[in-house]
Structures are given as C-alpha cells and as structure tokens.
Amino acid sequence: MERREINMEKLEAQTRRHFIKNCTLGLGGLALSSLISACDRGASGNLRLSGPGGGPMAPKPPHFPGKVKHVIYIHLAGAPSQLELFEYKPDLVKLNGKACPQSLLQGKRFAFIRGVPKMLGPQAEFKQHGESGAWISNYLPHLSTIADELTFLKAVHTDQFNHAPAQLLMHTGTPRLGRPSMGSWVTYGLGSENSNLPGYVVLTSGGNNPDAGKSVWGSGFLPSVYQGIQCRSDGDPVLFINNPDHIDRENREASVRAINEINKHTYDEFNDPEILTRISQYELAFRMQATVPEVMNIADEPRFVHDMYGSDPDRSIFANNALLARKLVEKGVRYVQLFDWGWDTHGTSEQGSIDVGLVNKCRQTDKAVTALVLDLKQRGLLDETLVVWGGEFGRTPMQENREGKTNRFKGRDHHADAFTMWMAGGGLKKGFSFGETDEIGYSGISGQVTPYDIQATILHLLGFDHEQLTYPFQGRPFRLTDVHGTVIKDILA
Amino acid sequence: MQIINYLGKFHPLAVHLPIGILSLFLLLALFIPRAQLQKSGALIRLVLLISALSATGSSVSGWLIANSGAYDTKAVTGHQVMGIALTLVNWGIWYKTVFLFECKIGVYRMTLGILAALMILTGHAGGSLTHGADFLTPPPVPVWFSPESENQRSVTWESSAFEAASVIFRQKCAGCHGKNKQKGKLRLDAKEYLLKGGKSGNPIAKDAASSLLIKRLLLPLDDEDHMPPKEKKQLSKTEIDFLVWWIDNGTDFENTLRAMNLPDSLKGILTTEKVTPVNPLIPERNVEAAHPSVVGVLNSFDLIVLPVAENTNHLSVQFVNIAPENLGKAVREVLKIEEQLIWLNLDHQHLDPETWRTVGGLSNLRKLSVKDSNLNDEGMSGLSSLSQLRHLNLVGTDVSLSGIEQIGALKNLKKLHIYQTQIASDDVENIRSLFPETDIEFGYYEVPILKSDTTVLRMEDR
C-alpha cells in the first residue's frame, strides 16, 4: 500500500471540536490576540514542515531559539530535608534541642507541628565542594564530585504545605486537580521528534505513585494525546504494547495491513479525513510495538553502564529509571518525568527519620543521579537537556511534635517557606548558587523564587515566552503559570 | 418642553443659513463697488433681512442646545456671545443700510470687516465644539523631518552632564512634560523651560534633597504624587542617583562628564550598546525562507525540517525517522537548503563515503551531530569545509586522531565530543593543542562504587 498514494495533506485535517483547528473563529468568537499566536501551534508558519503523520505530536518551532530541547525532571515525592543536604546552618547546631521562639510560629500554619516544638540541629556533616565551593553534606558523596555542574536555587518557597496540593502546584501550576502538567504543555508546544516513541514519558519508583496520583502527569483540559505515558519496569513497558499470545509479529503486520486496506475502502465511501489519520496511527502503533520495548530494555546494556548507574535489570529501582531517562532522551523523547516516593521524613518511624530513612533514600538515588548528569555530558546531550532535581516543599528547622508529642525518631515537619532545588544542563550558569536563607534556614532573605518562576524559567530555556503558551478553555486562554511567574534571569548563562 | 429641546438639535443645521447669506453679501460687497451696489439697495436689504432672521433663529436654537447640558459651559459661552453679537450687528446693518451706503468708505469697510471677523470667529468656536479642538490641527511633521530624535542620542564621556540629564528627561518625562503637552505647566525637554519651571515653581533647588524634582522621584510608588506616574516606565536606580549627583554638583550645564569626573558607580548612565548575549549557534543576519516545494520534498522523506524558532528562516533537520533506503537521496536534497540549514542531526545513520562528502557542502552548518553513525577518518575529510561549525558530536563513531587532524581548519569550533571513538586517552592532549579554543569532551567518567551505595542503614548501627 503506497503511503504517498494516500494524499498526506488530508492528514492535517482538523479532528472534532477545537483541538488544533485553524482558529479563524470569525470576529464573533475571537478571543484575546495572544490566543491567536498560540493557536496556530498546529500549523508552523507558512512552511508545512511537520514530518510524517502531521497531527498533534508533529514537532513545532518554539517562540525563540531554545537553549535546550529535552527536560528530565527528578521529583523526590515527600520533600527531602534541605537542612541535611545543601543548607549548612552552624547556628542551628547551637540551637539544637532549645524551644522554638514564638516569633517563628506567629500566624504560621503547619501540617503536624502543634504548640511549641524544639529546634533540631543538622544530622549530617557539610563540606564545600568544587571551585564554586557549594555546601553539600556527606549524605550525597557522589553529587559532591560534580558540584561545578550544578545551579542551586536556595530560596524556593510555595504556599502549599500538604503533599498532594503542593505537588500539583509544582507540576500543573495550581494546587487543585484538573490542569495539564508541565510535560503536557511542553509536548503541546513543541511536539516530539521521534514519531515512533511517546513524547512525554513518566517513570515512578520508591513503591508508590506520587501523592497527587496520575493528575501530576495528566493532560487536564488539553487533548488526551498529551498525557504522560507511564512506562513500567514490570509487565508491559507501555500499557497494551505487546501482542496477545495467539498473534505474533507477522500476523500483527498482516492484520494491520488488512485493517488499513479496508479503512481505505471506507475512506473512498465516506471521504472523512479522520479515517486517514486513523490509518497512520495504526501504522505508528505497529512501529511502536518494536521501538518502545527495545529502548525500555536495559538488560543488554554493557556492564560498565550498570556499574556507573548502579542499575540492575532484575529489580525495579530508581537507578534503572535514571538510565532509562538517558536512553529515552538520546532517542528524542521530549520530556521525561521521574518520581521517587518515600522522602517524607517526619520521624514517625525508623525509615521515616532524617538520620536513617533519609540516608537510605540518598543511597538509593545519589549514584544514579550523578551518573545521569555525567553520562549526558559525555554523550554531548547535556548541552541540549535540562535536568531538574527537587521536592514539593522543604522541611522545618524544628523537630516535629505531632499531636503535641515529640515524635519517637528525629524528623522534620513540612516547611513551605524555604527549600533547595538544583538544575543542570544547557543555558545555565554552571557552579552557581542563587538565593539565600536566614541563619537557621527558616525563610529566604534574598533571591526568593516560586514554583511559577521555576516553570517560567524551564519554558524560557525551551524557547517559550510562558505568557504566550496558552490553550483556550472555559472562555479564556489558560497558561501553565496561570497569572504568575517571572523568568529567573540571574541563573541564565 | 421635550420638543423645544429637540429643536435645539437643529442648531448645527440652522447655523449654516446665516453664514451662507452673510458670506454672499460680503462677496458681493467685495466684488461690486459700493456705488453700483447702492443701485440695487432693495435687493441688499432683502438679503440682510433674511440673514438677520436666520441668525436670530440659529441663536435661539443655539441657546436651547446650550442648556441641554451636552457641552461644558466654559467652551460654549465664548461662542454664544459672539453669535449674539453677530446677529445684533446684522440687524444693525439691515436697519441702517442707507447709512451704510452713505457713510465714509472707511467706516463701510470697517463694518464689513467686523461682520466678517465675527462670522469667522463664531463659526470656528462652534466647529471646535462639535468636532473637538484638534480637529483641524495639521498632521504632525513626519518623524524623519524632525531633528535627529533626541532621546536616541548617546551619552559618552564627552557629552555634558546636562545632555545626559536631558536624555533621561526625554526618555522618561517628555511624554507629559514635553513639546505638545505640559502637565502642571512644566516642560523638561530644554534648558530654558527647565529653569523656568512649572506651576509649583522651579523643580531644581540648590541641592538635590530640597529639589522638588528629586522629592517627586523618591516618593513611594503608590503615592499619588510619585513621578513618573505608576503605570508609566519608571526611572532606574542609576538614573535617579545621577540626577541627585548632578544637582548636588551645582546642576552644571557646560562641563563634560569627564571634566566633572563622573563617579564609576554612575557609569551605567553612559550608553553602551546593549550587548544581547549572542547565541553562537545562530547566525546574526537572517536569510530568506527556503522554498516550500523543496521542504515538501524533504518532508516526503520523513525528515523533520523545522525553523529553529517561530520568526526566523534558519532551519534544523533531523534524520531520526528516515527510512534507510532514502538516505542518499535525502542528503542530496538537503543540499538545496544549504543557505538556511544551520543544525543537522544524522545520529545512527549509515551513509556511504560519497554522501559524507556531500554533507561537507553545507557551508552554513553550525551544529552537526553524527552520534553512533558510520563516520570514519576517510569521511572526516569531507567535513573539513564546514567553516562555520561550532558544535561537533562524534560520540560512538570510528573516528581516530588522524580523522580529527583533517578538520584542524575549523577555527570556530567551540565544542567537540569524542567519547567512545577510536581516539585513545593520550591522543587527547594534542587534540587540545590542535583546538586551543575548543571544549574537548572525552568522557569516560567514573562513578566509584561505594559500599554504602548498596547497604541499608539501620538505627542500631547509627
């Protein structure tokens, strides 16, 4: 069946309703002018430049030349304690065990702290690393060796102190459910180059989904083609990718060919452009059945790669996801989202404490994260990839006293006013730290940034003006950054 | 009462009658000598009677519409007074036509002059009421005629302190305190107006602290009198500091900045060309668009041909989805967009030597990635002509030291990735000497295996 015989132009035809239509709504329904520039995300300028299959995932140019083409976002669900990893506070050592001053509690709301908690000194030893002299604790021995590759944001703050709303705010721009996640916005804006692979892949580890569930990588009101595809290390890497037992690869090829031939007859009868789109989607599905398992299979990676990442094909651990993230980006996947659950160290159990539980979580991830950055660098991918590392909020300098009783183990409560994230990759000042917190790491004193600013900066590095990347819904153009967000210019190279 | 008000609406229509007739009378008086005119005195009296009657009618309707409140009284009174005066003079002349023809020629001409003047003034005032005051103002002088628009003038060490200050005034204040508008009667775009000051006196006093200009600048943003107004562009910190420094040093108009040795904390005031960080991977000058049909052909090979951004014609090409059998043809086709093509990705592609040489023809290429492709030393020679190349990724190819030596001519190279190639670690030294300006990425990083990576900590061994 000669593909060119079916006129590919028709494939560009609109699917039902508003999704990527030509947006000439007529004067009557014209929405804000910025909407128009966003709406023609479907057709890229006068040249019909999109590759085969056209349609929603066809690659599109950004507003201005981007510094990076891929994003790997590593989210530590539960919020790692910045006071044990990056924030060296000698004063906190002195205050260890003393009652928390009233001024810090005035008018503040905490998830579990009640009455007057005690201050808790850092449990790790800190040293300065690399020429940039970045403070990193002995919980992260491997990351310390690449301190000069990292760009730290030391005074990030948010207004949500519960896991689910805070994760939603960090990834979808609002603490409530129902909005598209950052990966959906990026693939809606840029499409994806490798048409045989999904554009937005999600990998979870640590035993549980993140607290906000699938909505953290959902497509919200954007068409469902932009939702994150969860790749799983056990069973089908992508849901329903493998053929049933009684149909092998050749039978599947024959059946897909028969389906499309019959659909061709249906097209001749109905002349409905939708049929042509479906024909190409079935072909794509057939190709994906080969390409996805191949890229997801890490069993035949050479020994030295497993040694570098600490990955192991027989277990489903974070290191495998880090290795997969590099392989996916190398094959052209646009946005890879890693979630690792289990960082919620309140001190209610041994594995939930900052002197034992946090150490183990660091041991599970430190080596793989460092290996990922170095591997991207040596393969020439780091220049066009942005790696983001962080949690949904920080942890309090005070020890948590849930229900008024100090917890059995050492732990810290949720703290929205100041925490640390870092980034690495194209377009950033390397070995640089932006923003400072007060002497006990309670609140930021300079360079404070919000999750909206971080989203705006990520979109900026991809080549987008975050105020122009919009989608019309309920009568107004919606944005990832909603009505907030300014690009953090100080960390841009 | 309502209908009477309605009659007022006819005032603009009714007004034109007296104007028409009076101007007829004036024209007649102009062209025909008085003596001859006197012969047809009855006709002239009739003309004057009609004009007087219509003038009275229009005055009445004018009075009605004035009371309907649609206009602010201040502008209306002038028009109203002149209108009534015109009507009275008209009646006067009608009543005293005989006197008009008898009296001295000077008086005759003088009454006609008064009549004409009154008519024109009333007409003008009425017109500006209905169509707005600037209805007749001529279109502004086109920009290229006006003298070199001042606010672009650059400030250097040699320009005077006042010139530097006036550049600030023109950029941030002329909007409301400039040529065509003087809020608070204050004008700042020239020396004499600056000194004259405005409604509340001279903006500049003996020292900055007591100058009204500086006080207004330093008021909190949401204060009512803060200048410039909240929604306009604000002065930068260096600009305010410069004004303070300038006034504290006696608001000097003559000496140059160098003479007054401008403190370097204020150097920000000097115009430096805004150096936008140049992205080495994008050529400065734009090119015109590639021909859509050429791009159409490339697309038919499943190549991804994309502009690097929305409003530029520079293109990038990605080969990831191409079918192997089309490789040769596709690369030759790509040559057709040689001028626009700046980024090319040939990862995992296996080209024959002939095709590798055609890749060398892409003169404008700035970023080339041939990761895990079958490029070898022999193919490298083809690439030596890529003079504009900045990034070259050779990861996973069979290129060795000799291959690298063949591209020694590429002086613009910024980044060279040679991980997993045939290049040995001790070759790296002389590659670095070959490319002193280039960041050589040899890779082979090690992440040591620590015991702690695989052991789980328990409370008891803490």
Add this chain to the structure above:
Amino acid sequence: MDRFRDFLNNLYFSIMKKLFSYKTLFFILLPAFVSLVVWNILPREEIDYNAQVKPIFNKHCISCHGGVKKSGGFSLLFEAEAKGNTDSGSPAIIPGRPGQSELIRRLTTDDPEERMPYEKPALSRDEIKILKRWIGQGAKWDTHWSYVPVKKVEAPDGFREEEKVRQWAQNDIDLFIYEKLEQLKLSPNPEAGTDRLARRLSFDLIGLPVPDSIYAGLGESSPETLKNELTEVLLNSPHFGEKWAGIWMDLARYSDTKGYERDDSRTIWKYRDWLIKAFNDDKPYDRFLIEQIAGDLLTDPTDDQRIATAFHRNTMTNDEGGTDNEEFRVAAVVDRVNTTWEVIMGTTFACVQCHGHPYDPFTHEDYYKFLAYFNNSRDEDTFDDYPVFRHFEKDDSIKLAELTVWLKEHADRSKRDEIVKFVKTWQPSYNSLKSDQFVNSELADTKWLVFRNHGSSRLRGVDLNGKNTMIYRYRGFLPGGIWGIHLDSADGPLLKEVKVEDTGRRWTYNEIAFDEVSGRRDLYFTYSNPNLKNPLSNGLMFDWFYFTASFPGKGKPGRQKAKNDYWHLVTRHALQTPVMIENPPSMSRTTHIFDRGNWMTPGKQVVPGMPAIMNALPDGVENNRLGMAKWLASTQNPLTARTYVNRIWEQLFGSGIVETLEDFGSQGIPPTHRKLLDHLAWKFMRDFNWSTKRLLKYIVSSATYQQSSHSRPEQLSVDPQNKFLSRGPRIRLTAEQIRDQALVVSGLFNPEMYGPGVMPYQPEGIWNSPYNSRTWTRSTGDDIYRRALYTYWKRTSPYPSMLIFDAMAREVCASRRISTNTPLQALVTLNDSVYVEASLHFAKRMAAYNGTIEDQIAYGYELMMNEKISSEKLEILMDLYNKVAPPARVKRVGYSRESPEDQHARRMAVLGNTMFNLDEFLMKN
C-alpha cells in the same frame, strides 16, 4: 487694474447668468440636492451591538477596562459604567455624538501616551468606523443573546413550499437547517440506509449496538414505520437510562473514590441508580434539577429525593494527614457553585471567584451572593463523608416502618420528623473535628478528637435549648476512663460525668441523659484515666455528638419496643450515601466575600441572591437553596433550557449548536443556528413539558439527523467540521460505547443493571495511592462483562483504556470530551485483554455459523455493522485468512499436528481481532 476688475465682473455675471438659467438648475442642482438628502436620511444599517461591537471590546479593550481592571475608572462591561462618568469626570461615550466621545478621540489620536489600546496595535479603520456609527446611532446597548429569556420562534417558511424542501424536510428543525445551508450554497445529503440508521439510532439512544432482541421483534414493516417503531422501542428500553446517566456522571464528576492523596473509596453508587431510574422514568428536567440541587429541602422528602442530592456530594474530600478541613470544605462549596453554573447554565462562573467576570456581566460580589445558597450545608470534610443517608433493607426497613407508625400515634409531628431524620442521617450532629483549645488532646490525623490522660478540649456554641439527652459515637481504648462535660469553662459546672469502658477498637454509641440547661453554651470535655500509664498514649476518641430531648411517649404502650427499634436502627451498620443536608439555624454559617478569591482573607458579609443580569427569584419562593433550585428550573431562566438542549444536540451530532457547551457568554463560540436553539428550548419547556424523551424523538425524527454521513468535496471545503450539518454526523464512539459494543457483538455482554461498581480486567500496578492499601481485585463471574458505566472509578487512577479513549478523570466536572485519534488507542483495541477476549469469543461465534468461510465472515460483519459486507472487504479478509501463518510456538510443535478445526479457530481469532479494529466499527457512521 480696472481692466482686470471689468474682466472679473463680466466673468462673474456670465457665470451667474448660466447658473441661474432654468435648464442647469433643473438638470444639475436639483438631482444633486435630492441625492444629498436621500444619502443622509437613508437609515444606515443598524449596528448590532452583540455581533459587531462587543467582540471589538472583548478583543482590544476589556482586559484593562472590564470586570477585572477598571483603569481610568472606565469599564465597558456594564452599560451604566460604560456611559457613566470616568475618573476624568465626563463620560467616555456620548450617545449620538461620536465626535465628542472621548472613546473615539482616544482611538484616533496620534499621541502615543493617550492612544488606546495603550502600547498595543491600534484598531483597524473599519473597527473604528463601526464604533463611530454605533455611537452615532445612540450607542444602543443590548444584553448578550444568551441572557435574554427564551421566546417562541417559528420555523422559517420562506421556502416551505419548494419542491426540494418538501421532499427532504421531515419537521421544523430541517427548515432552520435548510435556511443556513441555502446561504452557504450547500445541499443536504439523502437519507442514510435503514440498517446504518438503526445502528446510529441505537448508539445515540441506548449507547449499545442494535440488540438482536429489539430488531427481531420489528419484523417486516415499511422503512417509515420501522424508524418510528425502533425509536419508540429504544426510548423505552431500560438501557436508555444507563446511557444518559453516563453522560450526567461526567457532569456530576461521579467517582467511587474521594480524590486527592489517599483517594479512599466512597459508596455513592446509589446515586447512579437514581440517575438511571430518573432517565428511564423520563423525569421532567425541571424536577430532575430541583431534586438534585435541593431534594432534602422539599416537604417530606422521599428517600429517593434525598439520594438525588448526592449530585453535589461528588465533590472531593481530602483525607491527607495534616490538611485543614475548613480549607477543603470551602474548596468543595466553591466546586459546587462552579459546577452548577457550568453544567446547568453553561457559564464560566468560576472566573468570578477572584475578580469580576472579564467579559460577561457578573460582579465579584455576585459570586459570593450565589455561594451563600450552598454555604450552609452540613458537610465539613469529615473522613466518613458526613452527612450520609443510611439505607435500611428487609427487616430493618420493617422496624423503621413500625417505629414511624408508633411515633405517629404517640409523638407530635416535629418530634417524629426529628427522630426519623436522625435515624436516617445521624443529623444534625456536631463533628468532633470542630473542637479546639486542646490540652493533652488533639485531632488524630486531623480527623477525630482524641484525649490523653488529663486532657481537655472545647466544643463551641452547642444549642442546648430543650435538650436533655446526648448520643455520641466514640472509642474507648482502655477501661477506667472518666469523661467530664463542663459548661462554659474547663472547671465550670459539671453537666455530666461518664465512665468510659474499653470498646475494643470498635466504634460504639452511647446515650446519656443530663438535666436541661438553656441557651447556646460552650462545652468543655475533660478526660482522665488512672490506668493510662504512658502520658503520650491516647485513651478516648470521639466521632460526633447529637443533642436531643428524651425519647417521647413516656408511659405509652409499646414505648420500650419502639425505643429498642430506634436504638437498633441508630447503631446498625448500614450502607451510607453522602447527601446534602442544610444546617439547622443554631449551626448556620455566614458567607463573606473572599478578597481576591482567597478564603483566608474574608471581606464583606453577603446575603444569598441572584446576579442582576439573570431572572429574579420566582415569587412566593423562599430565598434558600430550594428557592434557588426552583429559580434554576423556571422557564424564565434564559440559560437552563438552552444549555440542556445544546448538550442533547452535541450528543447526537458530535458538536453543539453552541460549540463551547461550557460557555454561552460573549467569549464562547457564537451559535451556528441561534433561532433553532431557541425554537428547541421553547418547545422543550412548553410543548414537551421538559421531557427528554420527547425532545430526543423530535430531533431524531428530523431529516437532518437521518442524513447519510458521506462527505462531498465541496462540503469538506466549505464546512470541514460539519457544523452546518450538510451531512449526517460521523463521530467516534465514546470510550464506554467502544467497550460495550465489543462485549455485545462477541456475545459476552451481561445486561445486569444497578448495583455497586465492578472491577473488570485491569493491568497490574495501576492502583498505587500512598497510605491506601486498597487493590484492584478483579470481579468474579460475568460481573467483568457488565456495562462500562458500572466500572469502579478511582479519581487519581481512572480505568486506563477508557482514559486513553478521552474519558475524563472526573477530578472536576467536564462539559465535553475533546476527542483525539492516537496510536495508543490503536494499541488498546488491538492488545487490551478485554478486547482480545471479546474478539476470541466473536471468532468462536463466527466459526460456529454453518456455512463457508466467506459466509462466516459475512455473518460476523453483519453482527458488527448491522449491514451486509461489501465484496472488496470480504476479499481482503479472505486474503488475510489465507495468509495467517501459524505463530512460532505452533511451528516448534510441528505444523502438521494442528487439527483443521484448531487451525480454523486460530485463523478466525486473528480475523476477529482485525475486524474489531476497523475504522467503521469504532465510528458512528
């Protein structure tokens, strides 16, 4: 000089002579003068504010001069503000005087400081001309079309008699459609074939392919009567209710779980059963709304009317440890307001939470005046979703009936109602999570009041008038506890002291009497227990407290049995459905404006009320939630009928007359056939008396609906999305329909109705919510073949194959599903076990048909498509049948040993899987 003057005079006189000769006067001046007058008097084409002026304001001006920002004190949203004085002291628009209007001057001036739109491209010349002529014609302001109450609209009968039209049109709808097609120079399609139309009708009305039973019963009748009979049978089929309930569940954001982090399960499926019955009984739409919005406030509400109010209890509750319950209660109330406006009135009211509506005439205060209707509900984000309706079965319901009868005789009316309400809903009770001033006590996991030794806490503002009994639900962790209840302060007078025993970790109930006290008092609870050694461990936990008078009918016969029945029913573990219940006066809340939408900064207090632009509250109706429900369902409400009719239209034709179902405001896409929409809305309210079935019958019997869905090139170029319906609707089936169709055609379909959610096959590892050990345990027996409607729905991990076919996660209400066409959908129908198993059964069904292989394939195709297979398609399938090679596994075993039957079965299996993926099978043609 004189010669020159003479020359002038002669010239002057000759011109004057020629000018005033009669000929020139007649032929030149007069016509010139007449045409001038006519040109002036000719009525310029009246400017339509909505179609021409409002879009210009929306596009260029309203972002700074609208509901959100009123820079310069000038807003174009409301007429009064637009024509009123601005900050400059004089009005910007002076009707009738464009020259004087500051608006026009600001648009045309060249001073960049003053030219509007400020620092944005100027308006185009003809936009300014429109505004000038509009002001010149008096700046007539009329309300947006969708806020004007519906008036009767007759069908256009200009061409009713034309031969072509008389042949084609079946009812008035077609005339409206034909009028638009005429303008676009398009001609409608002929009618679709009866078989294909039957399949389309069947999917639209009951969401299933044409069941054999229905089709057989019709026998041979003329196509005309066949269509009517089929429509009647489908409308009366019990499956009708299931299909339309499914659509309403999207709007009601129905889910079997509570949402957010823990996303624990919630039993609310009784509401789904109510929906199915309501649609099957064709409950009039106005009653349908009133019962869902305020069923509990009706006089003597029946159980069903209470269950109906679960519509608004589909909002999410957050059980995550450490969350502020008041914050998520407020979020639920806000969600109810937004959903009511979007679902029932197609208006984006959600914008108004933070500021005035940018485009439509709703102020910031309007939002909170409407929120006040919902702000007095009893729910407070509790763990068990109180208030709930408790269902009693078999002998419990007998006990309840007996108790009610006894009470009728021995207690006054209000006491009886109070007791029956308490038995059914445990309301009005005080939730323990409302306690404060904790000493050695706390809210365990922010949900239940819990005491340690020597603990105390306060319960504020308890209404004790006429109360002498308290019933409470609690858990004692160890014996020997003393629980003291003090009045007004911790060491205040002791109301009652109670010994607390160990209840063995189970929730238990207890009733205590105390001597009556008057007024609304603060109760201070104290607790101490000598056996409690560790000061940190808890001794006593509470859930809720209920204050009442003692059981009535002292000394009356049968009182003891009645009291026992009463206590049995109160303490009985019963199935619970969250419902709406209004706060009694003693617990009523005040409603405040949230400054910039943030609940932490309450502003001015407001009283319940309607936005000014809408119709007023119907007279003789209380100003409460029930009154508001009646206002919603009144014929005077301009939006309710239009929104519903538009939604029905979208279900049948794929896209509504107003494409943006959720936005009828000025930013929504204008309707393609406005007159038709009003015509349908009027008929729906008046002639059909809000009956959904009669409305559906009216639309599906129109020729527009019955057109064939073939597209001709000129239709594709003029109207690619078929918005003007020059051809029948051809849209992809919904996620539920695709699954149900596969089950019906393969013969696996289990038509059982009603009941709790079932769990068909779902790949491993989908459910993974933290702190929630619940897993997806596959249902047994043929429950797994139930309709997709009954699939258990978890909000944060919805059923994957339906999500891929554009089903919404129902975290928030979704007015319409944006359909897409992706490779992942192909993978679902190719490889999902549900579809693979269905295609295997379908293959067996074909193989069992006695006839040649071609006959079997043709039989299979007819089962699928309800029509004969074309020869080319049959040939392609036969070609595939022959080409199917045995899979590797069989090759190893030895190809020859496979019996012909096995080989035939295997090949048919591949064929079955292929046929289930045909485009026409997934589409409604």
